[in-house]
Amino acid sequence: MSYIEAVDLKKTYTPKGASPVHALDGLNLEVPQGTVTALLGPNGAGKTTTVKVLTTLTRPDSGTATINGVDVIASPERIRPMIGVSGQYAAVDENLTGFENLDMVGRLYHLGAKQSRVRARELIDLFDLTEAQNRPVKGFSGGMRRRIDLAGALVMRPPVLFLDEPTTGLDPRSRIGMWEIITTLVGEGTTVLLTTQYLEEADQLADSISVIDDGKVIAKGTSDELKASIGGQRVELSLVSQDDAAAAREILTRFGSTEPAVSLDGRGFTVNAEDAPAALQLILTEFASRGIPLYDAGMRRPTLDDVFLKLTGHTASADDAAATGTENTDAPSSRKAQK
C-alpha cells in the first residue's frame, strides 16, 4: 500500500447562478513513501482541490483518501500531526513578524516554547530571511511571504509534505534552494506531493508525475516514461527569412511524420520524425539544394512541455500559433533535458 493513496475522489462546486464545476472527477493517486510525486495540469485542472482534500481542508463528495493507512476524511485530527502544508496562496499572519509566524506554528504543533523558537530561527536561516525576520509580514515582498509559508510547512519536519506550487514567485536562487531542500528531505525519507507549473521542476524533482486535467489523472509515470509515451523526436529549424516559410513547410511535411508547427514569428518550425537524424540530413540537403538559408537547425527529444501540451489537449497544431510559441520559448530547458 502506498503512503498516500486517493481513490476515486470526486468534488463538485456549484457556484451561485452558475453551472456546476467538477473540480475532481474520479481522481486516483498513489505516492510511495520517501518519493516525490508531481501533479501537472492546466489551470483549473483540480490540483489545488486535490491538495486541499489530502490536507483535510476540503471534504470530497465521494471517494477515499489515506495517508499511512489513516483515513483523511474520517480522522483529520490524526492526519494533521503528520503533514506539513504550503498552499498555493501564502497562509501567514500579516501582523506578525516572520519569526513570530514560525514560532506560532511551532507552538501549535505543540513543540513547546523553547523548541519552537529554536526551530523558527533555524528555518529563518534556511530560507535566507535573517534580515526580514523581525518585520511584520505585511511589508514582505511576494517571494519573501512565500518563503515564510514554505518554512511553515517544515516547522515540525513532517513525514509528509504537501506543496502547492512551491516555487511560484521565487527568484531563481530561492527556487534552486527550495529544490535542494526538497531533495535533502526526500533523501531523509520524507514523502512529498507537489504541484507545479514549471515542467523543469517536475523533471528535476519528481520520481513520478501525474498529469491531471478536468479532475482526473490522464497520464502518469516517470518523466522519461511520459516523454517516451508521446513518441518520436523532433526536428527543429529556424529560417533567416520569413519569405521561405512556404517552402520550409512543404519540405518538413514531406520528411516529417506530423504537420510542422510554426513559431509565433513565423520563422521557427518543429516537426516530429521517426528517425530524426536521417530526417534532419534529408531536410538539410533539400534546403541546401534549394539555396534556402537557415539560421539554426537541430533535433531534440520530446520535453515535458510537449507531453503536457499533447496530453492536455492544447497540442501544437500548424495553425495554433499560440501553442507553438510556448513550445519554442522552452527550447533552452529542452536542451538541458537531453543531457
Added chain:
Amino acid sequence: MTATIPTPTPNSVAASPVMNWLNDGWITTRRNLIKIKRVPDILVFTTLQPIMFVLLFTYVYAGVIDIPGSTYAEFIMAGIFAQTVVFGSTYSGSAMAQDLKDGIIDRFRTLPMSPSAVLVGRTNGDLLINSISMIVMMTTGLIVGWRINSSPLEALAAIALLLLFAYALSWVMAFIGMSVRSPEVINNVSFLVLFPLTFISNAFVPAETLPTPLRVFAEFNPVSALVQAARELFGNTPAGSAQSEVWTQQHPVLTVLIGIVVMLAIFVPLAVRKFANISSR
C-alpha cells in the same frame, strides 16, 4: 537559501488534551495581543471613542434631558458602557472574515490544534479590548460626576455582566464573520444593526419618554435589558422612575444571564463547526 538542514527537532512534547487546549488558546490569544500592539488604531479607537461618548453625552445632553431624581451623568453611563462593549464585540466578526481573506485560516486548519482555539483566541481579544474600554470609561465617568451607589460586589457584577454579554456576542459575530466572509460587509452591517439597537433603547433616554412604537421596541430590546441590569447593579436607577410592564425590564439581570447562556449555547458549537469546515479560497 542554503541546503543544509539543521538537525531534526523532536516531535511534540506529549501533553494532555487539556494542556494542549490551554496552549492553543493562549497562543492564538497572544497572536491577537500582538495585533493590538502592532495596529494601535484599534486601541486608540477603543479608548478615545468611549471618552468622547462620555464627554459628549454628559456635557451636550445634560442640560436638555432631565432625569428626575438623578443626574444625567449617573443615568447615561450604563448606556455608554453597554453601547461600547456591544460595538467592541464586532471585532471578532471582521477579524474572522479578515483571517479568511488573508488565508491564515488554512494554515491553522492544517495544524494539529484544537478546532475551537482560533475562536477562543479571537473572542479573548475582544474581551481584553472591552475590559480596557471599561476601565477607561469608568475613570472618565467618575471624573465627570458619575457615581457607583451600590456595593463593590454589585459593581463588579455589573462589570462582569457587561463583559460577559459582549463576550457571548463576540461568538455570534465570529460565526457571522465566517459566514459573510467580508470584513467590510461585517463592519457596515453591524453598524446598521447595532446603531438602531443601541439608540432605540433606554441607553440614552428613559424608555418611557419615547413615542409609543419606539417605546415598545425599546422595552423588548435586549440592549435595554443589559443597560437596565448595569444601571441597577451600579445603583444608578433614578429614584422615582416608572416601573416597566415588561418582564425583561423587571428582571434585567436574569434576562441578561439567560441571553448570555443562550447565545453561548447556540453559537459556540455553531462557530466551532463552521470553523472546522471552512477554507480560505
